Amino acid sequence: MSTTSRPRHQGRPAADSLVLDTRSITRTPGAMTQVRRAAVLPSSIGVELIRIPEGDEVDLDLDLTFVEEGVLVTGSVAGCAEVECARCLGEFTTEVSVDLTEMYAAEGTAAAAGVEQDEVRLLDGDLLDLEPALVDAFGLEFPMSPTCTDYGHSGCVNPDTPAPDGVSGDTEGRIDPRWAGLAEKFADPGTDEGAR
Structure with a gap:
């Protein structure tokens, strides 16, 4: 899990941002809100031969649950990846998705100590940034050497x-x-x- 320092976000995030505003969740443990919308990627996500390009949309299907020490994010994110077959060098696109279960701890809580051990992520005030979680999730999901047959083709597209x-x-x-x-x-x- 990446814990790279990122700039703090100012104001409300854009409606199509990967930064989610948690202020709509009642501050009662177990309170939940749903996020069902598209978001635009600020940078490409993936590896050399398979990636979701910068500027493309991904579909968020997430539940944000308030817990005592922060916000738990569960659900899935789907998009369309560009693939270059490692065998034939042919190019094609394919639908991809990942399941997420991510804990975002509030600053000053005991759970926030887990950030240093890569166990949880940190809320930025009332905001949470999904991009690092998606970079990690798709990075683990995508093969380093994808082939046409990995993604439903009977043979190489070339x-x-x-x-x-x-x-x-x-x-x-x-x-x-x-x-x-x-x-x-x-x-x-x-x-x-x-x-x-």
Whole structure:
């Protein structure tokens, strides 16, 4: 869990922000409010080959529950990720979602001590910032080397890519697109095609 220091927020957050205002929750343990809306990402979330781009919307489906030492956030967040297959280098988009269970402790409470041990997050006054929690959650959910078949495709979206076993019955004479740049660079000057 990331505890990087972030600037304090001033005033009320925008209606499409990942910063949530908890002032609408009655300050009685167990009191709850629901957040069902879209929010715009201020920066991209993900890893090198799979990410939800900056400026895209994610759908929040969250319950905010007041507890004695802060606010408990539970629910899910969904969006559309851009994926580059680690095998064929083909690009596509896919729906992604994560489940959240995050405790945001109020400053000065015993629970706030858990911030240093990465056990809880800290409220910024009456505001809570979901972005660091989403960075962590999607970062754990996304594979480092996604492939087309990881996301429901029967094969690679780039048809020129050989099968995973390296055998492709109808690709004789074709160069694997992943190595095409090398084939051009090291092409035999006496032929029109790269070395095979």
